[in-house]
Amino acid sequence: MTKTDVLVLGGLSGITAGISCRRHYPDKKVTLIRKEGTVLVPCGIPYIYGTVGSPANNVVPDGLLEKNDIDLVKGEAVDVDRERKVVTLADGQTFQYDKLVFATGSMPLVPPIPGVDKQNVFPVKKEFDYLGCVLDGMAAVKDLVIIGGGFIGVEFADECRKGRDINVTVIEALPHCLQMAMDDEYCAEAEAKLTEAGVTVRTNAKVEAIIGETAVRAVRLAGGEEIKADMVILGIGAVPNTVLAEKAGLELGFRKTIKVDRYMRTYTDPDVFACGDCAEKHSFFTGRPVGVMLASIATAEARIAGSNLFSPVHQNCGAVSVFSTMINGRAFGVAGLTERMARQAGMKIVVTTAEAPDTHPGGMPDSCLTRVKLIFAKDTGTLLGGAASGGRSIGEMVNVMSACIMHGMTADAITQFQMGTHPALTSSPIGYPIVNAACKAVLPLRD
Amino acid sequence: MTKTDVLVLGGLSGITAGISCRRHYPDKKVTLIRKEGTVLVPCGIPYIYGTVGSPANNVVPDGLLEKNDIDLVKGEAVDVDRERKVVTLADGQTFQYDKLVFATGSMPLVPPIPGVDKQNVFPVKKEFDYLGCVLDGMAAVKDLVIIGGGFIGVEFADECRKGRDINVTVIEALPHCLQMAMDDEYCAEAEAKLTEAGVTVRTNAKVEAIIGETAVRAVRLAGGEEIKADMVILGIGAVPNTVLAEKAGLELGFRKTIKVDRYMRTYTDPDVFACGDCAEKHSFFTGRPVGVMLASIATAEARIAGSNLFSPVHQNCGAVSVFSTMINGRAFGVAGLTERMARQAGMKIVVTTAEAPDTHPGGMPDSCLTRVKLIFAKDTGTLLGGAASGGRSIGEMVNVMSACIMHGMTADAITQFQMGTHPALTSSPIGYPIVNAACKAVLPLRD
Numbered sequence: 001m002t003k004t005d006v007l008v009l010g011g012l013s014g015i016t017a018g019i020s021c022r023r024h025y026p027d028k029k030v031t032l033i034r035k036e037g038t039v040l041v042p043c044g045i046p047y048i049y050g051t052v053g054s055p056a057n058n059v060v061p062d063g064l065l066e067k068n069d070i071d072l073v074k075g076e077a078v079d080v081d082r083e084r085k086v087v088t089l090a091d092g093q094t095f096q097y098d099k100l101v102f103a104t105g106s107m108p109l110v111p112p113i114p115g116v117d118k119q120n121v122f123p124v125k126k127e128f129d130y131l132g133c134v135l136d137g138m139a140a141v142k143d144l145v146i147i148g149g150g151f152i153g154v155e156f157a158d159e160c161r162k163g164r165d166i167n168v169t170v171i172e173a174l175p176h177c178l179q180m181a182m183d184d185e186y187c188a189e190a191e192a193k194l195t196e197a198g199v200t201v202r203t204n205a206k207v208e209a210i211i212g213e214t215a216v217r218a219v220r221l222a223g224g225e226e227i228k229a230d231m232v233i234l235g236i237g238a239v240p241n242t243v244l245a246e247k248a249g250l251e252l253g254f255r256k257t258i259k260v261d262r263y264m265r266t267y268t269d270p271d272v273f274a275c276g277d278c279a280e281k282h283s284f285f286t287g288r289p290v291g292v293m294l295a296s297i298a299t300a301e302a303r304i305a306g307s308n309l310f311s312p313v314h315q316n317c318g319a320v321s322v323f324s325t326m327i328n329g330r331a332f333g334v335a336g337l338t339e340r341m342a343r344q345a346g347m348k349i350v351v352t353t354a355e356a357p358d359t360h361p362g363g364m365p366d367s368c369l370t371r372v373k374l375i376f377a378k379d380t381g382t383l384l385g386g387a388a389s390g391g392r393s394i395g396e397m398v399n400v401m402s403a404c405i406m407h408g409m410t411a412d413a414i415t416q417f418q419m420g421t422h423p424a425l426t427s428s429p430i431g432y433p434i435v436n437a438a439c440k441a442v443l444p445l446r447d
Numbered sequence: 448m449t450k451t452d453v454l455v456l457g458g459l460s461g462i463t464a465g466i467s468c469r470r471h472y473p474d475k476k477v478t479l480i481r482k483e484g485t486v487l488v489p490c491g492i493p494y495i496y497g498t499v500g501s502p503a504n505n506v507v508p509d510g511l512l513e514k515n516d517i518d519l520v521k522g523e524a525v526d527v528d529r530e531r532k533v534v535t536l537a538d539g540q541t542f543q544y545d546k547l548v549f550a551t552g553s554m555p556l557v558p559p560i561p562g563v564d565k566q567n568v569f570p571v572k573k574e575f576d577y578l579g580c581v582l583d584g585m586a587a588v589k590d591l592v593i594i595g596g597g598f599i600g601v602e603f604a605d606e607c608r609k610g611r612d613i614n615v616t617v618i619e620a621l622p623h624c625l626q627m628a629m630d631d632e633y634c635a636e637a638e639a640k641l642t643e644a645g646v647t648v649r650t651n652a653k654v655e656a657i658i659g660e661t662a663v664r665a666v667r668l669a670g671g672e673e674i675k676a677d678m679v680i681l682g683i684g685a686v687p688n689t690v691l692a693e694k695a696g697l698e699l700g701f702r703k704t705i706k707v708d709r710y711m712r713t714y715t716d717p718d719v720f721a722c723g724d725c726a727e728k729h730s731f732f733t734g735r736p737v738g739v740m741l742a743s744i745a746t747a748e749a750r751i752a753g754s755n756l757f758s759p760v761h762q763n764c765g766a767v768s769v770f771s772t773m774i775n776g777r778a779f780g781v782a783g784l785t786e787r788m789a790r791q792a793g794m795k796i797v798v799t800t801a802e803a804p805d806t807h808p809g810g811m812p813d814s815c816l817t818r819v820k821l822i823f824a825k826d827t828g829t830l831l832g833g834a835a836s837g838g839r840s841i842g843e844m845v846n847v848m849s850a851c852i853m854h855g856m857t858a859d860a861i862t863q864f865q866m867g868t869h870p871a872l873t874s875s876p877i878g879y880p881i882v883n884a885a886c887k888a889v890l891p892l893r894d
Binding site: 012015016019020023024026041043044047051052057058059060064284294295296297298299300303304307314316317319320321322323324325326331333334335360361363364365392393394395396397398399400402403404406407409412415416417418419420421422423424425426428429430432435439440442443 | 459462463466467470471473488490491494498499504505506507511731741742743744745746747750751754761763764766767768769770771772773778780781782807808810811812839840841842843844845846847849850851853854856859862863864865866867868869870871872873875876877879882886887889890
């Protein structure tokens with residue numbers, strides 16, 4: 001039996017929770033148990049198939065663990081005895097803990113489509129060797145169909161066209177790709193970029209069956225149309241990996257995630273914490289459970305969990321949900337609520353837009369038009385959400401928006417925001433679109 | 448006599464004040480008077496000499512005025528009769544106002560160096576034709592000396608080497624270039640990038656005289672060394688343009704700027720406002736007067752002034768001072784206090800650093816190492832300042848820092864910051880350096 005103060009089960013958010021624990025409690029012994037030989041950068045997975053070229057180039061280095069004095073044990077935890085505070089691995093090793101952290105993540109959702117188990121149909125598992133096999137298999141592919149037009153689906157589509165003259169079709173059941181995350185006008189812009197990259201985008205299209213003998217031959221849509229396919233990627237979403245948690249008697253909540261309080265402690269056991277995709281999330285806005293799974297939320301939660309292990313004082317304010325992506329050279333980002341979400345929630349809102357080149361003067365080389373949209377609460381003037389498309393600076397611009405949302409900034413406060421500007425790096429001080437969109441909200445908010 | 452509700456005197460911040468007034472008071476008649484035929488993007492001026500290629504490519508378009516229904520009058524205001532509320536132009540035109548805004552900006556500081564009036568010695572005036580002449584003159588230059596290693600000096604140096612095989616020397620009296628804005632390690636990094644671009648950097652060097660017959664021939668340093676020069680650019684700083692304000696009887700304050708309250712109203716006259724380089728600035732931190740002049744502060748002040756004209760309710764929280772620049776392909780940025788400033792002010796601080804590639808995995812193309820430094824107040828944990836160097840995303844990263852500073856975020860709050868991350872756009876969620884630097888501050892802050 002190995003004794004440890006803190007036992008962490010899991011991958012990316014497990015590493016982050018371990019590091020956070022180390023920073024807050026330098027004297028504690030921290031042990032991380034995980035099944036995977038290597039941990040992949042989850043958001044980097046689509047890029048294995050294009051830009052970065054292999055799973056080996058998309059790994060979270062274990063050096064982080066060593067550097068933070070965290071013991072790594074590779075193995076599969078199969079039993080948790082919460083009374084004795086003992087975790088047992090498949091190989092029989094046992095670990096006694098004081099505090100236990102579930103960071104067991106998620107697994108790809110495999111939809112109940114007839115034929116989904118045929119050869120060459122791949123859910124996006126976060127497994128090194130598996131993803132390598134998919135990459136090898138892609139060399140012989142002529143017709144790739146991606147089911148699901150969310151972030152992972154469109155990123156796969158864009159990447160798989162890079163350096164491969166193959167037919168790539170994205171099939172999305174909703175009216176737009178990315179519709180769960182972005183408003184229509186940004187979705188349309190993203191779809192146009194995909195089309196420009198040679199991807200066929202089929203929206204409002206429902207997959208009825210995956211057909212073929214042993215291997216996939218085509219994907220049949222409702223209505224009967226068949227789309228030729230010698231490989232199918234399933235980018236439908238993910239489900240929390242909470243089998244062991246359930247077995248350990250931890251209360252599960254929304255969509256079978258582990259129920260946690262604001263300190264990331266499980267509802268069931270004050271010595272057991274959970275974070276990341278396996279833990280229940282609540283909206284920053286409503287406090288209600290939400291199904292979002294994002295590496296950035298997972299790591300934020302892991303930092304909170306790690307900091308609370310021996311003194312629970314850091315509250316999780318809930319998921320703001322900040323996304324960004326790059327499609328065929330154009331970046332898209334969202335922070336907080338979209339206009340659609342806010343309207344669906346019955347909120348009275350004021351929506352404004354602004355655009356400006358991301359350099360100034362506009363004649364600077366590599367200048368790219370930034371489009372920004374902000375959503376304010378009519379009654380309080382508070383920023384509820386923002387969206388942007390443009391060049392690479394969008395990645396950090398949505399983080400500016402996130403900081404404004406998390407701190408309840410009003411349109412009025414944002415009009416006074418002191419941003420730095422520089423010809424090669426940002427929009428002009430007179431045209432900075434986050435501030436200008438806020439300026440445009442002032443009168444409508446007052447009416 | 449022309450009657451107008453609002454009369455604005457000036458350039459860039461004048462345009463912004465006018466637009467802000469239009470947004471807050473849609474029914475008011477707004478008139479802008481300025482001397483210049485065209486308004487240049489002030490921060491774009493060094494780029495005229497390299498990347499953008501001409502003054503014509505560096506202009507703030509007057510279309511902004513038309514779009515916002517602001518009347519433009521080109522002319523020089525020479526008299527303000529505050530009792531009658533009448534402004535008179537050099538050509539005799541008169542304007543009666545209800546509210547008057549001084550946005551008269553600044554002029555380059557010409558240091559009292561012997562020989563500073565010789566031919567081919569150029570202060571950086573914000574004048575279209577003048578800057579065009581300097582550009583034309585540069586075609587024949589072999590040895591360019593830039594006096595002053597602040598932002599404008601180093602940007603000129605970097606740009607003037609682009610496409611020109613000329614000797615460029617920057618002379619800075621302090622131990623480092625950019626030392627007024629950045630800490631030593633960032634200054635050293637910037638100097639190395641300048642050197643790499645073929646610029647000769649002379650620090651701790653004091654100019655004693657500019658020598659030559661009618662035209663400059665060399666610059667003589669204290670100690671006697673002469674540096675060959677057939678053109679000299681003076682990048683020493685700027686002084687507020689407040690001659691007319693003083694003549695109008697407005698009280699002047701720190702370094703002859705116009706004294707204004709938090710609503711940007713002049714101390715002297717509640718119907719006269721001032722903003723931008725001509726207006727007194729106070730530190731966000733100490734509330735004391737500060738000499739910083741930045742286009743981003745000027746436009747923020749202009750938005751506040753415009754919004755307060757007929758109902759002064761929007762308070763200026765003071766200058767945070769957010770800078771960014773790009774030197775030979777590497778970006779540098781600062782928000783708030785530097786470590787040096789904080790120590791000089793006697794603050795007990797905790798300083799942390801973190802670095803990470805600005806994409807993830809690090810193997811993504813065009814990946815660039817981001818270095819971040821954060822300065823926290825020891826007693827409160829509040830973020831006082833941040834600095835960063837890296838790729839183009841630095842421009843918006845310092846704006847994330849600015850949002851955190853302006854809202855009094857503590858290290859603890861920043862550890863929970865929910866940033867969006869994406870392989871092509873940001874550091875990884877586990878390595879995001881602003882959050883990681885905050886995490887590293889947790890224990891030292893607690894001690």
